[in-house]
Amino acid sequence: MIYGYARVSSNGQDLAQQLAQLDAAGCTKLYREKISGGTAERPQLKRAISALDAGDVLMVTSTDRLARNTRDLLNILHAVKEAGAGFRSIAEPMVDTTSQFADVIIAVLGVAASYERHRITERTAAGRVQAKARGVKFGRRAALTPHQQAEALRRLAAGDTQRTVAALLGVDQATISRLSRKQD
Known part of the structure; x- marks a missing residue:
């Protein structure tokens, strides 16, 4: 069975285009939600993953509809793999864990996640240094003057x-x- 997952960030956005793409790709069951990808609390995504059985596939129109960063994507892919299912992205055909190259794809995504984490740490440290130079105080505000x-x-x-x-x-x-x- 092929399950589709569609997500938009706000109520002003429309799921229709994603749902049409997933339907055209052969998805038999669609899960949809209007919630930020920045939160791990996405009930419909959890339902979709828990519905997966061995041999099933979870499909999205694009990986950015599934996860905001590579680390989140890897965590979701791990949950899909634990269910014995595969994962495919319509917009990124190379992100297909049902192919022979699934382990290579996951390894490359892991390297990308590590690099992304390193870059975030560097940018955060640089931003902290700049903020301190501007006189920004860090930490909790004193309870007493x-x-x-x-x-x-x-x-x-x-x-x-x-x-x-x-x-x-x-x-x-x-x-x-x-x-x-x-x-x-």
């Missing part, structure tokens, strides 16, 4: 309990405890 921290320390020194100071400043006692330890 410097003035509040000084007030908390003054009250602790005057004998107030951490719980009392925390309640007064509207923070958790752990915040006051960390502040107190930092000053010791």
Whole structure:
């Protein structure tokens, strides 16, 4: 059995073209959803994969309709393979795990995923350096302003309990405890 999966990112887009292509390609059961490919929570994709049996094929019009990046694509291909099924993309005929070259295709996609991950790490690091140079502060914002921290320390020194100071400043006692330890 050939299962088709179609996805669009927003309600403004139309699935009709994808569904027509999948129907023309011989898909006997179609799964469709209007949800971002950036999320792993795609119920119809999960249903399609869980419906696969040995010898079945999951088909898409294009791999970008299935996954946003190579890592996601590899994870989905792994799930399809675990079901004993194959995968085909209409727009990218070389992405066909039912062919003799399936292992080669998956290996090439794995190398691409590794390269893509490396490039993302490089771009993220470069962006972080640029942001720091512009004065962007990273990490969580302090729960207390410097003035509040000084007030908390003054009250602790005057004998107030951490719980009392925390309640007064509207923070958790752990915040006051960390502040107190930092000053010791």
